[in-house]
Amino acid sequence: AVTQAAEGDGVAGVAAVGTLRRGEGGPARLAQSLAEVFVAGVDVNWSPWLAGGRLVELPTYAFQRRRHWLPAGRSVVDAAGLGLRPAGHPLLGAAVALAPQEGLVLTGQLSLNTYPWLEDHAVYGTVILPGTAFVELALHAGSEVGCDVVEELTLERPLVLSRGxxxxxxxSVGAPDGAGRRTISVHSRVQDADADLDAGTEWVRHAVGALVDGVSGGVERLDGVWPPAGAERVDVADAYETLAGLGYGYGPVFQGLRAVWRDGDDLFADVQLPAEADEFGVHPALLDAALHPLLAGEIV
Incomplete structure (x- = not known):
């Protein structure tokens, strides 16, 4: 039995928990007390309590987390009062036009506390901003300056996100050249939460590319039959478990792959955003899931 002790009483190296308290009692209270002493290091024989139960093997892949806490709210700053304007994008806070070269800079602050869904994208345990987020940022920046096509975008190095x-x-969007083409680049700098605005690491360039105004061509459209006639379905039921074993840590938000079909060298897929999300042009998790058939096709 577990002996009840007065609140605050205790002996060094000895754990004391209560089993009878005012308004509490019965099997549930006893089970909680047993759990408390177990956590404190006492070897508890659970067999009588869990009669009829059996041991099961734990999965070899990483546990998939599901959060039940509401994400922390984001503070809202009046960008216009700072001489800026709202950027109109979930990952960006403000935008400012550069004089006199007709350029544009959009700024934002990323953290896992503010955007907890980004933690669902990790490689070998390291959380990185998905490459598809850079595409989405480029698309939004282009829409701000009248360029609706990302002509090219080169990802130079990953953007690592860490807690704390x-x-x-x-x-940054450059001025248009003679043909209306604009350069674009994405930089980041880690900012310590307790440091002033000018303190932090050096700026790092993660992506560079070009924006143009025009209609993208070369898109081959399906004939309306789905799945495509003659395509053979690929079993991807365990795809994310297998990918986790290879170091790709896709959490619930990024597990958007629903079905895959193969027709020769072509892959066709159903992808879906698993949860409600902020309004993006193309949500990075959804666009990322559209690339998962390439990975799944290699492991099945």
């Missing part, structure tokens, strides 16, 4: 630090992001 905030990352400043700048999306």
């Amino acid at each position: 630090a905030s990352t400043s992001v700048q999306v």
Whole structure:
């Protein structure tokens, strides 16, 4: 039995928990007390309590987390009062036009506390901003300057996100050249939560590319039959478990792959955003899931 002790009483190296308290009692209270002493290091024989139960093997892949806490709210700052304007994008806070060269800079602050869904994208345990987020940022920046096509975008290095630090992001759009083509680049700098605005690491360039105004061509459209006639279905039921074993840590938000079909060298897929999300042009998790058939096709 577990002996009840007065609140605050105790002996060094000895754990004391209560089993009878005012308004509490019965099997549930006893089970909680047993759990408390177990956590304190006492070897509890659970067999009588769990009669009829059996041991099961734990999965070899990483546990998939499901959060039940509401994400922390984001503070809202009046960008216009700072000489800026709202950026109109979930990952960016403000935008400012550059004089006199007709350029544009969009800024934002990324952290896992503010955007907890980003933690669902990790490689070998390291959380990185998905490459598809850079595409989405480029699309939004282009829409701000009248360029609706990302002509090219080269990802130069990953943007690592870690808890306890905030990352400043700048999306810079250059002035148009003679053909209306604009350069674009994405930089970041880690900002310590307790440091002033000018303190932090050096700026790092993660992506560089070009924006143009025009209609993208070369898109082959399906004939309306789905799945495509003659395509053979690929079993991807265990795809995310297998990918986790290879170091790809896709959490619930990024597990958007629903079905895959193969027709020769072509892959066709159903992808879906698993949860409600902020309004993006193309949500990074959804666009990322559209690339998962390439990975799934290699492991099945």
